[in-house]
Structure formats: C-alpha cells, structure tokens
Amino acid sequence: MSATPADGTPIDGAPLPLNTEALRKDFPLLARTVNGRPIVYLDAAASALQPRSVIDAMTRYYERSHANVHRGVYATAEEATALYERARLAAGRFVGAPNPAAEVVFTKNTTESLNLVARSWGRDNLRAGDAVLLTEMEHHSNIVPWMLLSEELGGLDLRYLPVDGDGRLVLDDLERLLDGVKVVGISAMSNVLGTINPVRLVADAAHRHGAVVVADGAQLVPHAPVDVQELGADFIAYSGHKAMGPTGIGVLWGRAELLESMPPFLGGGGMILDVKLDSFRPAPPPARFEAGTPPIAEAVGLTAALAYLDDIGMERIRAHERALTDHALARLDEKLGRDVTIFGPPAGPDRGGVLSFAYRDVHAHDLAQVLDQYGVCVRPGHHCAKPLMRTLGVQATARASLSLFSDDNDIEVLIEGLLEAGRLFG
Amino acid sequence: MADLEELYREIILDHYRSPRNRGELASPPAHRVEGFNPLCGDEVVVSLLVEDGTLADLKIGGSGCSISQSSASLMSAAVKGKPLDEVRRLINTFKGMMSIHEASLGHDHPHDGNGSGAEVLEGEPEEIDLDKLGELAALQGVVKFPVRIKCATLSWNALAQGLDEVAAGA
Numbered sequence: 001m002s003a004t005p006a007d008g009t010p011i012d013g014a015p016l017p018l019n020t021e022a023l024r025k026d027f028p029l030l031a032r033t034v035n036g037r038p039i040v041y042l043d044a045a046a047s048a049l050q051p052r053s054v055i056d057a058m059t060r061y062y063e064r065s066h067a068n069v070h071r072g073v074y075a076t077a078e079e080a081t082a083l084y085e086r087a088r089l090a091a092g093r094f095v096g097a098p099n100p101a102a103e104v105v106f107t108k109n110t111t112e113s114l115n116l117v118a119r120s121w122g123r124d125n126l127r128a129g130d131a132v133l134l135t136e137m138e139h140h141s142n143i144v145p146w147m148l149l150s151e152e153l154g155g156l157d158l159r160y161l162p163v164d165g166d167g168r169l170v171l172d173d174l175e176r177l178l179d180g181v182k183v184v185g186i187s188a189m190s191n192v193l194g195t196i197n198p199v200r201l202v203a204d205a206a207h208r209h210g211a212v213v214v215a216d217g218a219q220l221v222p223h224a225p226v227d228v229q230e231l232g233a234d235f236i237a238y239s240g241h242k243a244m245g246p247t248g249i250g251v252l253w254g255r256a257e258l259l260e261s262m263p264p265f266l267g268g269g270g271m272i273l274d275v276k277l278d279s280f281r282p283a284p285p286p287a288r289f290e291a292g293t294p295p296i297a298e299a300v301g302l303t304a305a306l307a308y309l310d311d312i313g314m315e316r317i318r319a320h321e322r323a324l325t326d327h328a329l330a331r332l333d334e335k336l337g338r339d340v341t342i343f344g345p346p347a348g349p350d351r352g353g354v355l356s357f358a359y360r361d362v363h364a365h366d367l368a369q370v371l372d373q374y375g376v377c378v379r380p381g382h383h384c385a386k387p388l389m390r391t392l393g394v395q396a397t398a399r400a401s402l403s404l405f406s407d408d409n410d411i412e413v414l415i416e417g418l419l420e421a422g423r424l425f426g
Numbered sequence: 427m428a429d430l431e432e433l434y435r436e437i438i439l440d441h442y443r444s445p446r447n448r449g450e451l452a453s454p455p456a457h458r459v460e461g462f463n464p465l466c467g468d469e470v471v472v473s474l475l476v477e478d479g480t481l482a483d484l485k486i487g488g489s490g491c492s493i494s495q496s497s498a499s500l501m502s503a504a505v506k507g508k509p510l511d512e513v514r515r516l517i518n519t520f521k522g523m524m525s526i527h528e529a530s531l532g533h534d535h536p537h538d539g540n541g542s543g544a545e546v547l548e549g550e551p552e553e554i555d556l557d558k559l560g561e562l563a564a565l566q567g568v569v570k571f572p573v574r575i576k577c578a579t580l581s582w583n584a585l586a587q588g589l590d591e592v593a594a595g596a
Contacts, residue, residue, distance in 0.1 A: 363490065365466055365493070365574070366434075366491050366492045366493075369430070369574070381465065382467040396466055424434060425439070
C-alpha cells in the first residue's frame, strides 16, 4: 500500500464512503481543541458523540413540551407523551421490530436491559442447576447479571463459548454446550475485539435446544444494519448514547409473547393496572417494565439520533467504518509492524470498527496518556471484559473505536502518538 | 508536551524499567496484601515482614502501568528497613500529596489549562513537606492527571492495609 495522500481521503485510491469533513461539522464537540490540538475522537465504543440535531431536539423539548408522560391531559403533557411513544416506535423500527409499540422497553442503558431480562425472565424461568451459555467475549453486563441470578437461585451451570486466536467464537462444540441450556447470552459485536458474531447461527441452534437468546447489541446496533427478525435473537439490548443519542436511555426489544409472560422488573408508578392494600395487577408490556418517570428528554434525543443515523444510512455507515477499519489495520501494520499487536479478526465482513491493541510493552494507560497529548481519545483498560482479557493473556489493552465521522487522518494522528509513546518508554 | 514530561520524569521511567524490590517474600512469616484498581485491572502484591517495630523487608509483585509500578518501586525503596511509625508518616505524607488534587476533581478538566493548580482542601490535616518525600516527590506530576492518582496510590494503600492487618493480628 502506498503512503496516504495529503488530502487524507483515498484508501488504495478509493475514497471513503462518507464525507467526513462535512459530517464533522454536525458534532459541536469536535470543534473543541485539547492540549492545543483538534480532538481525534476514537472512543465511540465507550460513548459516541452527539450531533447538533440531538442536542437541539432535547433543548427544544425542555423549552416547549416538557411534562410527565402518561399522566396529564393538558397540551404539553399530551405532547410529551406523544414524543415519548414516538421514540419507542423509532427505537423499534431502527432494529426492524415487527410491533415496536408492544415490544420495546425503555431502560437506563444496555446494562439495565440485560439485567431486566435476567431478573424478570431469568428468575421466572430458571431453577438451580439450569444451564446458561455465554461467550468468553461478553461484556460484564451480560455475565454478572446471570451470576447474580445464579447466587440467588442456588447455582446455575454457567458455560462459555470459547474465543479463538483470531478473536472469533469457537463453535465446534456448540451443540454439546447447548445441551440442556435454557438461555444463551451473546454479544452481537465485541466491544473489545470488534468481532461481529454469527448471532443467527447460534440463535438457530439455541432454538433447536429450546433456549432463549439474549443479544447484547450495544456495539453492533449503532454501527451496522440490524433487523431483529433476521438476527434471530429473542431479546436485543442497545444504548442511546452509543448510537449518538444521550446517556440515560437504553432499549430492550423482546418478542411480544416473552414480554407478556414476564413478571415486572421494578415496582412503582406506571407499571400497574391497579393497586390495592394487599396486591397489585401489573400493566401489560412495555409499561410493565417501566416503573417511575421514564427518561423522556432522552427518548426525544434518541429519536433525533436514530433519525440522524437513518438519514446517512446504516449500510453506508457500516461500509465507511469497514473501509476505514481495513485501512487502519493495514496502516498500523505498515507503520508499526511487529511493535503493535492488534486483537480481533483480520479485515473482513465480520470485523467491526473496534481496534484493541498493545504497542511494544507500553501499558495501555501510558499509551492513552501520551495519545491524549495529541488530542487522541482512546480507552485503556479491561473494557469491562475481564474474562476475555484473561483469555487474551493481557491485563489491559488500548482501544480505538471508529465513528461515522472518523477518517484516515485520525489513524495517522493515532500512529504519530504511538510512535511518541515508543520513544518515551523505549 | 510539558505536562507529559512532568508526569513521566526520568526517575519514574527508571523505576518503571528497573523496579526495585521485585518479587514476593515467603508467607508466612511475611504478610501478603493484594491491591486492585478495578477501573484498569492493575494489580499489586505487597509482601511485608515486620520485625521489632520496623518494616524489616518488603517485596512488590503484580503488574500495571508505569505510574503504579514506579510508585510501588519508589515506595519500596523509601520504606524498607524503616521504623513503622516513620513508614506510617511517609504513607500519610505521600497520600497527602496525592489528595491535594482530589479537591480539584470537580473543576474543569486540566487539559484545557484550567483547574490544574494545586488546591489544598480546607482542613487538610498536615502541610505537605516535599523535602521529606525525597525521590517520591517526582510523582507529584501525577496530580495534574487526576485519573492516574489511583495508579500512584495503589501500592501505598496496599501497604497501609498490610500494616493494619499485621497490627490487628499481633
């Protein structure tokens, strides 16, 4: 591969699918400088930046329409309720939900969505000794809720799909591991390795064994087209703030018949049909799982965020991030060679834009500290995936993760910072 | 890169590359304490041998970033062979140096050049005498990077816990 041309756009002569220069203008935070340098934001896997339209929508909501939802009959209360329910439709349609009004539950974040499934469906359907199949690359949020349930129920049989040297799931023993399994938890895309997992294949096998499948969509949903009916999972969770929306709102999509069968998660206002001194009757889903005043402004922001992504097009976003991922993998190899170890699959269709790496023997925290001086935002640490870190044989990695506005100049600055870290710690 | 050079002073890099007192002591008789930083996964193992009111020996195990490892190494060199009351004083002085900036965590991020000045909390128990710290004073640059303070104090907290446990067991 030849050196990157000065204008920074072509990759092997082909331009990146998205016009990043224009898109960057949509993100106010990118106008800021840090340490005298423009921000190179490579931490979308932790939290994405918000376009102006999201911030404006939330401000407009607070300035014009704020009221509690599902309560008042005055004009703004009606507006707030309509905006909140519109967000539910948007959040469901974004992942191809056949009946979003009944199947989309708003939570605080992906973590709460996954806890909801474990606490409600899990506690109602699992017994001591039942088997749960997870993967070694799960985020703690799709492991620990099942461990908590295991403690409560007197011991679940927690099994794990292993990860191979390329950061892919090892499926050779899938059938054996599925034997007797009641629920499968699988990340649709790893927040450490960038691996886009074959959820459909695993879900089909799991269903043959009568298991329910819970997909963690936090990383995949904001970066690639997702259709729940094609994906095959029974639940999928994702977060607003990783999809360029606000923090404080998460989405849980679940099959209607499963949600209807499940007991409430939290108790309080909004989740009941009736309450007497000695009993209550729960509301139907999704209200059953939304006790208390929900994140209304955040729902409005989420609607704007998903509209922003839809306007660009998830196919194009994926194409852009895939092209840039391929470029980054090649460029890091070309410039840093054996000094850099990149975890996760090689360039290809199952490789998402999350690049975890080690550089020489410099600790990830020190790498991130030096990169900060270049305005580069990466995440050091274990990425809430300590079992995976142990499998990889590392304590921590540095992780650069791409957004729709990322381009090859970002990769060049990243490399410049890494070379400086190498000099400093040489 | 002035802040960076202040953080990664030569003495810190030297202790990172060539850590002092590495290893573990046989336990028993030594007492063993593990410290974890759950945010980053860094871990330190301090094994200490207390004899006749002095910290007769200690070794440092575990792994982590340059700040946590150099701080542990510098600590080991500073406290080994010292009377326990002196070790306790040094721990307090060092943690005092590191806590100065915990007071400024609520301020603007230092990267903009705001909020980076040292600010002592009202009621701070004692003045920090950097001279007492000797080589350890090299770590004061850490306070400009508040998220790294926990890296620097990891081994010190483990040592303090170990001394408490030894005292309670005696």
